[in-house]
Amino acid sequence: MSDKVPGAAGRGSDAPGPIISGKDSRFVPTLYAQVGKDKSWTLDFYLSHGGYESIKKAIGMGQDAVIDEMKKSGLRGRGGAGFPTGLKWSFMPKNSGKQHYIACNADESEPGSFKDRYLMEDDPHQLIEGMMIAGFAIQATKGYLYIRGEYKRAYDRVMAAIKEAKERGYLGQNLFGTGFEFELYVHRGAGAYICGEETALMNSLEGLRANPRQKPPFPAQAGLWGKPTTINNVESLCSAVHIIQRGADWFASMGTEKSKGHKLFQVSGPFKRPGVYELPLGATFRELLYEYAGGPTEPIQAIIPGGSSCPPLPWTDETLDTPMDYESLVAKGSLLGTGGVIGIPASMSMVDAMWNVTRFYGHESCGKCTPCREGVSGWMVSLFEKMGTGQGKKGDVEVLENMLNQIEGRSFCALADAACWPVRGSLKHFRDQFVAAENGKAVERVGSRWG
């Protein structure tokens, strides 16, 4: 347990070098700059602070220059996997003569993640403009926004924004007199985590069961209805608006050598101010969790750094001083993921926490492949039910590790891996709690967490 005085030592304002702290006076929040402002979701509000100027600039630059700028910025996909966005756009064929599609993955369902929700609720035009820029760059005249079905307020705001944009000539034919055309449709999900996997999302959009597809062919070759398609996360597309507007160099001035730019981090669990915080990559967990989220309200034993699929890290000074960027998290044996940080209190057994997470993945497995269907939904869930309820037996931890070895890397898509990683991380750092469960100790709920 850390009792070190909070503070981002050595990361004060105007330190030379790249911007790696939200406290750096050179840092300009952009993605969430409008969140919480009155009527921020309307077209007039959006136009009042330079809205739809970025797409005009992009059209002036031309497709290749836009993709080059995106590459140069170093933006990596903000949906969790971190694939370079500009590179992804460059995979699209040029002048193929086919319909191209841009799809926005707004199926935000990784536990611990809730950043895209407010981008859509409070700044839907920012996302529409981001989709237009992507559409322009990859020659897609049609876009689909796949929004998780439960996000009702976000859906209403996005639909209202599209209606306004259409009526006032920001969506449709011959936009801004340039000949560029773009139509945008919204497709609502209905509660299935796997739809965040890009090929499952395409199946869901086409009206099929949302099982992932075999790759190759990759979506850029044959995506929606067999046509070239690019799928990007909400935050990535919103970032594109500012990269085009302010330039790749501005974006790359933030972050670390291989993790450029800024990102939306989310905090949940027992902290004073859980919420969404926009910070440069490379800021530390300490800065996020103490300076912004106000510190924990009860003793914490672990954090899940980037959404439930990322291996938990123990609550230590070493973890707190880890920069939040792709490479630093990998070096610690975890992942940056979606940037959704969940604090697990000391009063909750790690076995209990992993039981919950495993049940989640078991429920969300699509059932297509055996390692995931039988391994995660069947074996892993059953073993956790047994260990969690005091029926653990000697050897269960070894059995669990064997399961992980049999499942990880052997499934059709990454869902089963995502189920294994947090359990493996917990076994690495909190093995004693699993051994206690193996010896018949049921998970305890210390006091009521609800009142």
Place this chain on the structure above:
Amino acid sequence: MGFFDDKQDWLGETFAQYPDKRAAIMPMLRQVQQDEGWVSPESQEEIGHLLGITATEVAGVMSFYSYYQALPTGKYHLQVCATLSCAIGGSDELWDELVNELQILRGDVTDDGLFSIQKVECLGSCHTAPVVQVNDEPYVECVTKARMQALLEGLRQGKKIEDIQLPGKVGHVVHNRGEEVKA
């Protein structure tokens, strides 16, 4: 009379959004679910007929998702998020309290026809845990015991969710840059 008989305009608009009308299956299922509280076998048959696929294919898609219900639900279908951040916030206790209070389990409807309950997975509101969603409405957030009682009471009185006064934090809290920017 079929569910979609008087919704030809809506159907036409929805089909026009996609190059292949099969893609309209999710919006169609949602439409039925919203209006009727479940998707009956007859409605599944009708959707299959309109899309030129079998009712079994419709059921296959429908059963993939949590939102579509194969059994009738109450006027207010309470969906309790059960995933990690909500569990840390006490969603297990919340669920137990709901079961006790309403005397129903998943699949049941209260005798007055008002309530049914379902545990669902992460709703994407982890910072305002625990979270409950009623039907297709915006979330009820930071659900304490007192807020849940007020919610049930308001619903029993037939109030709209946005008109129900909930004690304590209203929910919908976002913090940014160390300050509350939205509440």
